[in-house]
Amino acid sequence: MDFFITCLPVLAPTVMVLGFYGLIRCIGRIRRLIFPTLSVRFPASAQPLTVDIPKPGRYVINVVIPPMTFLTGVAHFSARFQVVALPSGASLNYRSYGRSLLHVFQVDRTDMSGRKSMPLGAFDCTVPGEIAITCLNPESIRANYALEVSPHVPQLRFFALVLLTITSAGMTIGGFVLSILTWSGNI
Structure with missing residues (x-):
């Protein structure tokens, strides 16, 4: 115990x-989760959207709900998408989360303006380049909602980041309080 007090x-x-x-x-990593480097918002329409994917990985298609929307509805969970690699025209496998348990284990994001991004499904892009995304039933998305393509956030990484943030804050505050107590001669 004396060793601890001397150190x-x-x-x-x-x-x-x-x-x-x-x-x-x-905080920097949380900022990158809330504001990802690739985040393309677009309205739900039957016209294909071309997105430039900078690096391979898993990407999600989110529905973006405007702020102060209390009754969100569930029709957007039935939206279907076709994702095609350009210029080859090869179809990428899009997996819809729907309202199943898969959706429960996904990370929802809310930005600083109050817009909430809820993942509808994901696709894997194996090579960087352009892709075309087409909403096959745009009528399932409300007119004031938007769609967004962003990188997938693994749940385990998100929860580990939250735990690390809490631990770091505790270390900062605890170290500051102990430093003040030690320097004032109370310990």
């Missing part, structure tokens, strides 16, 4: 600085 003047500021560094990193 506290050095340990507490170190924990505070490490926690602050981790908190800054976590």
Whole structure:
């Protein structure tokens, strides 16, 4: 116990600085989740939309619900999409989440203006390039809703990021309080 008390003047500021560094990193990553680098919004129409995919990976098609919408409805879960790689015309496998348990385990996003992005389905893009997305039944999406293509956010990574943010905040605050108590001579 005496060893801990003798190391506290050095340990507490170190924990505070490490926690602050981790908190800054976590906030940056959360910002990238809320505002992804690729986020293309478009209205629901039968016209195909061309999107340039910068890197391979899993991408989701979201419905973007405007702020202050209390009754969202469920018709948008029945929207169907066709995703085609350009210029080859090869069809990419689009998997609809629907209202099944798959949707429960997806990450919804809300931006700073209150717009909520709910994933409708996902597709895997194996090579970067242009793709064409066509909504096969645009009437299932309300007129004031929009659609969005963005990178997939794995649930495990999201929850780990939340836990790391809480831990970093605790380290920062705890290290600061212990530093003040140590420097004031109360410990």
